[in-house]
Amino acid sequence: MQDMLEIKDVSKTFKVKSGDVTAVDGVSFRARKGEVTVILGPSGSGKTTLLYLVGSLESPDGGEIEVFGEDICRPGMDLIQYRRKRVGFVFQFFNLITALTALENVTLPMDLADDPYSLQDERAVELLGRMGIDTRLQKAKANKMSGGEKQRVAIARALANDPDIILADEPTGNLDTATGKVVVEILVDLARKDGKCVIIVTHDESILEAADWAYRMEDGKLTGIDTGA
Ligand SMILES: Nc1ncnc2c1ncn2[C@@H]1O[C@H](COP(=O)(O)OP(=O)(O)OP(=O)(O)O)[C@@H](O)[C@H]1O
Ligand SMILES: [Mg+2]
Numbered sequence: 001m002q003d004m005l006e007i008k009d010v011s012k013t014f015k016v017k018s019g020d021v022t023a024v025d026g027v028s029f030r031a032r033k034g035e036v037t038v039i040l041g042p043s044g045s046g047k048t049t050l051l052y053l054v055g056s057l058e059s060p061d062g063g064e065i066e067v068f069g070e071d072i073c074r075p076g077m078d079l080i081q082y083r084r085k086r087v088g089f090v091f092q093f094f095n096l097i098t099a100l101t102a103l104e105n106v107t108l109p110m111d112l113a114d115d116p117y118s119l120q121d122e123r124a125v126e127l128l129g130r131m132g133i134d135t136r137l138q139k140a141k142a143n144k145m146s147g148g149e150k151q152r153v154a155i156a157r158a159l160a161n162d163p164d165i166i167l168a169d170e171p172t173g174n175l176d177t178a179t180g181k182v183v184v185e186i187l188v189d190l191a192r193k194d195g196k197c198v199i200i201v202t203h204d205e206s207i208l209e210a211a212d213w214a215y216r217m218e219d220g221k222l223t224g225i226d227t228g229a
Contacts, residue, residue, distance in 0.1 A: 010028070037214070
């Protein structure tokens with residue numbers, strides 16, 4: 001199906017001095033456009049690794065990752081384009097370039113994707129405006145911003161190249177409860193209103209309320225949770 005991300009029996013083992021660590025162990029799940037999928041799990045359960053596999057920042061040892069009908073692990077797959085144009089990442093520690101302004105943080109991925117220079121500022125201003133980052137803040141350096149502002153800039157950056165998939169790794173982990181709620185609402189809107197496929201990994205049980213589909217991850221293994229959605 002074209003609107004579905006399908007992860008089939010994916011595994012990833014890291015070789016470390018003390019032995020092998022199987023971070024992701026035969027994981028299968030589906031995520032759709034227009035829906036929010038939440039993966040809950042404690043520290044070390046493999047959440048970040050799973051997200052990195054979907055975003056192709058890591059490659060799996062086995063299994064299949066099919067993105068809207070395309071196997072991203074096949075030989076010849078243009079993973080650079082995939083990372084630049086199809087997925088947007090949101091991180092716990094925002095990962096903004098602190099010496100750049102909010103606006104520059106959002107135009108940077110457009111530059112990397114070779115977007116026409118003349119359109120970049122306009123689009124970045126629009127995205128930041130939508131995230132509630134006003135004209136003054138757009139020109140502020142990222143290191144001068146509050147956590148909530150940084151995360152909203154980071155979401156605008158994730159949207160820079162209009163990806164189908166938003167991968168959010170503990171997006172509320174560094175925010176107070178109220179600010180975290182705002183960020184989750186933004187992510188939900190991106191699914192419901194913009195039709196993005198949103199995947200959130202977290203240890204924060206309260207994010208389950210936002211989920212259309214939810215899973216629990218433990219020791220690299222995934223099990224479904226009934227959200228009643
Ligand atoms: N690059 C790596 N090299 C070696 N081991 C790794 C690497 N990345 C992750 N691991 C190991 O894989 C396991 C899963 O790590 P991962 O970061 O995916 O967990 P997590 O659920 O995101 O944890 P947290 O909630 O603390 O962020 C851990 O045991 C971790 O030490
Ligand atoms: Mg993690």
